[in-house]
Amino acid sequence: MLMSASSDFLALCREQITLLAQGMGASLSVVYLTQELVETPTKEALLVPVVIYPETGRLISGRELGEATLNQPIPVASVLALPDDVGKFSSNSLASSQSSRESENTEAGQPNLHQEYLLNGFQVVLPLIYEGVMMGLLVTRRDDRPWNEREQNEIQRIVKTLAIACILDQRRAWLQHQLEEQQILQEEQRDLLDNLLHQFRNPLTALRTFGKLLLKRLRPTDANRDVASSIVRESDRLQELLQQFDRVIDLTTADLAPVSLPKSEVVVEATIHKEPKPALLLPGSGEQAIDCSITDLLTPLLTSAQAIAQERNLQLLADISPQLPLVKVNIKALREVLSNILDNALKYTPSGGKILVQVGQEKGDFQGIVISDTGPGIPPEDLQHLGERYYRGVQAQTEIPGTGLGISIAKQLIEQMQGKIEVLSPAIHSVITTPKSPGTTFIIWLPQAEAGDR
Numbered sequence: 001m002l003m004s005a006s007s008d009f010l011a012l013c014r015e016q017i018t019l020l021a022q023g024m025g026a027s028l029s030v031v032y033l034t035q036e037l038v039e040t041p042t043k044e045a046l047l048v049p050v051v052i053y054p055e056t057g058r059l060i061s062g063r064e065l066g067e068a069t070l071n072q073p074i075p076v077a078s079v080l081a082l083p084d085d086v087g088k089f090s091s092n093s094l095a096s097s098q099s100s101r102e103s104e105n106t107e108a109g110q111p112n113l114h115q116e117y118l119l120n121g122f123q124v125v126l127p128l129i130y131e132g133v134m135m136g137l138l139v140t141r142r143d144d145r146p147w148n149e150r151e152q153n154e155i156q157r158i159v160k161t162l163a164i165a166c167i168l169d170q171r172r173a174w175l176q177h178q179l180e181e182q183q184i185l186q187e188e189q190r191d192l193l194d195n196l197l198h199q200f201r202n203p204l205t206a207l208r209t210f211g212k213l214l215l216k217r218l219r220p221t222d223a224n225r226d227v228a229s230s231i232v233r234e235s236d237r238l239q240e241l242l243q244q245f246d247r248v249i250d251l252t253t254a255d256l257a258p259v260s261l262p263k264s265e266v267v268v269e270a271t272i273h274k275e276p277k278p279a280l281l282l283p284g285s286g287e288q289a290i291d292c293s294i295t296d297l298l299t300p301l302l303t304s305a306q307a308i309a310q311e312r313n314l315q316l317l318a319d320i321s322p323q324l325p326l327v328k329v330n331i332k333a334l335r336e337v338l339s340n341i342l343d344n345a346l347k348y349t350p351s352g353g354k355i356l357v358q359v360g361q362e363k364g365d366f367q368g369i370v371i372s373d374t375g376p377g378i379p380p381e382d383l384q385h386l387g388e389r390y391y392r393g394v395q396a397q398t399e400i401p402g403t404g405l406g407i408s409i410a411k412q413l414i415e416q417m418q419g420k421i422e423v424l425s426p427a428i429h430s431v432i433t434t435p436k437s438p439g440t441t442f443i444i445w446l447p448q449a450e451a452g453d454r
Helices: 007-022 076-080 100-106 149-217 227-249 293-312 330-350 393-396 404-414
Strands: 028-039 046-053 058-060 062-067 116-120 124-131 135-142 289-290 317-318 326-329 353-361 367-375 422-423 440-447
Touching: 007 028, 007 046, 007 135, 007 149, 116 227, 116 404, 124 353, 135 149, 149 227, 149 293, 149 404, 289 293, 293 317, 293 330, 293 353, 293 367, 317 326, 326 330, 326 440, 330 353, 330 367, 330 404, 404 422
Parallel strands: 317 353
Antiparallel strands: 028 046, 028 135, 058 062, 116 124, 124 135, 289 326, 353 367, 367 440, 422 440
16 A cells, blocks of 8 residues: 555644654654555665655764655665664663563564664654554654653654554545545446447337338238337337436536545655556447448448438438448447447438438548538537537537437447548538538548458
């Protein structure tokens, strides 16, 4: 566990060592924290000075350490090392008040952290220990006189105060970390659920439309009318349930925003690094790209779109060149991309409008699928945000339902296939657009299969 120190803890440290200076005449005091919580005693732990008084003080621990630098790690041994000419501890050593078992448990070659050292004056080195875990050190000294028993006891009380405050600070940091992890998990769950619900809408719309068309074509006396009526009825019920589900999980971005640590937070080694977010569950996740015929994949999708267009009084036109080269794609992912973009065209094109699907354009080693509509178009200020999750721009002010996820999902899937999506508004096909209906064109560029695989 990495050690961190909050601004409140640092303020407490400053208050305590100010007491040492003003109340007991300490000429130098330093609070160190270990980079990690460690069992004591140890020589391997690195210490970081987090509070120094006075701020221009120089650290002397058996040898000159130079100017004290906050947050600069140094070994424990550098603080505790004794010079060769100082072989005895002072007569008023704090070690005399400690149990002899402490020195017995000290491993060979490692200093007893409860000893007071006489180093160019009387210097006290005491560990910040709580329940057997070392969290740091308090080093204080003065040059004019030794510490008396009352002062020693007061220093020990200060050390206990800092140790308790430090462990509480670490627990706060741990709880903060747990909270952030929980918020990350909530974001991932929401993204996953939103993706699944969005993917559910397209087939539900197609199923509902097919049921209505079937019901229109069956004679009143046909025995299958009840079946068709049931399809429409249950589709409507699913649609209502889906709308209720949207209202229940309609969490705002602010609700899920991680609670950031205060800007004054001081981290001894490093902040806790968040693990990379796992990939969202999307169609075709984990499947390899294979060679595919655009015509074979697009034909059934156009059949469904044609039925929806007929229901909404739209004209769907298709211009697909023969003998198209194969493309290397993830079939399930590409089917979802085309469904989303076709669904957008059908949804935003007003009654009486047109939708044109063209296949056959090439750009380098890429094949293009062009989908244009005669909808209201996309304002320039919204184009630059297209593909951002939940962003709908001016469409959010209309009664047209949507989540702002369709293009985001399509863009992510196409990029996974090494392809690209271009969005142009007004549409590039002026033959189907008018000044009042500038329309939008989506061009999906897909990598062609290797020449030897065609």
